Amino acid sequence: MTAASQRLIYKGKRPKATSIDWAKVLAHIILIAGSIMFLMPFIYVLSTSLKTAGDVYTFPPEFIPDPFAWENYPDALTAMPFDVFFLNTIMLAVGRIIGLILSCSLAGFAFAKLRWRGRNTLFFIVLLTLMIPTEVTLIPRYILFSKLGWVGSFAPLLVPGFFAENAFFVFLFRQFFMTMGQDLIDAARIDGCSFVGLFWRIIVPNAKPVFAVVAIYIIQNNWNSFLLPMIYLTDRAKYTLALGLRLFNEQYYSQTHLLMAASVFVVVPIVILFFFMQRYFIQGVVFTGSKG
């Protein structure tokens, strides 16, 4: 006890300017080494994407291309209709954002702020569906959509979005709306505001961050999604970027420089989105990770 209190006193008096915090220096060293390790694959791929075909296969690898083969990018991107793939991906993202945000936020609102019988039971089912692996619903959904004649169109990827297929988003909206004060809502009700008006005029303007988070998640998921688009989009004219890149990978297997240029092209939009939206990316995880 005495030793500890002495230490506390000493800590208070310690002169700041002369001491180097070796723990922090060590932390910086480890973090810089880690950052290099995490960035290295990127740099390697980026540099390969700018090399001429002859310079690709060198060992040890050269990180700075000589000469810079900027033509790899137009060459790779015109080898396949990447503009079409890009537009398809954007269109799917927009459709899914509209459908999922509308249906999931309304459900989340009803679960968070309205009083009705059956609410707890249904919300429990929402939580249960979070734990179901996608494999289990994969085949019956495919059969359903193939009987409807939708295989080959965007419908199997877009339509479920309008039916709040993502339970995680319902949960996220509900959690966020729960934290909003009841007073404002009660006041609006007393003033004769309808429930739709309440949602539109009170909830939405006050919950912009969570809408941003969900929109970002949808864009990211849509960019990354592979299995479902591959099953449903059988026509190349409807391919997304992910499917296009995979096709490119099969057909230009040996032309690594072009393949890397194409993958950089697929990665860049999401990296740009991430850098501008990283605050929201991180917020989204924090909502779910620590907030109750």
Next chain:
Amino acid sequence: MGGFLRINDIFQPKRLSFWESLNAWIFVLPWILGFFLFTGGPIFASLVISFTHWDIVNPPQWAGLANYETMLSDPLFFQSLKVTTMYALVAVPLQIVVGLFVAILLNTKIRLIGLYRTLFYLPAVLPIVSVAVMWRWILSRDWGLINWFLSLFGVYGPGWLSEPEWALPALILMSLWGVGAGMLIYLAGLQGIPTDLYEAAKVDGAGPWAQFLYVTLPMISPVILFQLVVGLIAAFQVFAQPFIMTQGGPQNATLFYLLHLFRNAFEFFRMGYASALSWVLFMYIAILTMLIFRFSAAWVFYEGEIRNE
């Protein structure tokens, strides 16, 4: 983490308004329809389909338990189960250890911390197809980055994706590149630990290691449990990486469960057998998750919990 369900917050009113209830049901209606059409319905349907032979084109034929019996004599079923289980057993704990280690480093108050956090998280947001395509090049035997790095130490690296004994370790290594997503969840958990616990530990003479062992680890254990379960479910859904990088080879060394299921369903159109595979996987994950929860009581600490010792 403790307040995941917030049972206490659910306000129980004395009198329910009909108008309010009607509105609520209309708002939830899309989700209810979606549940029956795309989740609950399909789960039930897949169980029924698993007892049939069905190629979609011709009408289904009742098969009884035949699909489940086929599984017992399907060496690829056991191979895919083995590969996926091995991947889960090695990759998930490694992801937890590395993710937690990185999160603790990123929880220190030093300059440029925002930049470090961004750099470590970035790989987690990249499209999986691009990542797979890039890593096939990075893991290439003669020109890859990994083997170049090993050669600096005089080690002649293997053909990561072409030798059966190295293909799965290579995919595990690659998965560690994406620990950023888990790292952020740990970071949120770490920032929720009250600082006075550390102060108290310091007063009691605890060094950094003891603080980690007796404060950080118990306080973060619910997050670790969450990551364990989520990581396990994700491990059983690995698909794009083996599909693009190895096609399940060499010699089925990376035949992940979902890849086997996919081939049966969408290449051989054996919908009944594939549905049976999906149900066995569902049960397998459910049992593993239950076991984890069962044994979690011994090591997961919930704040405010009183233990019977």
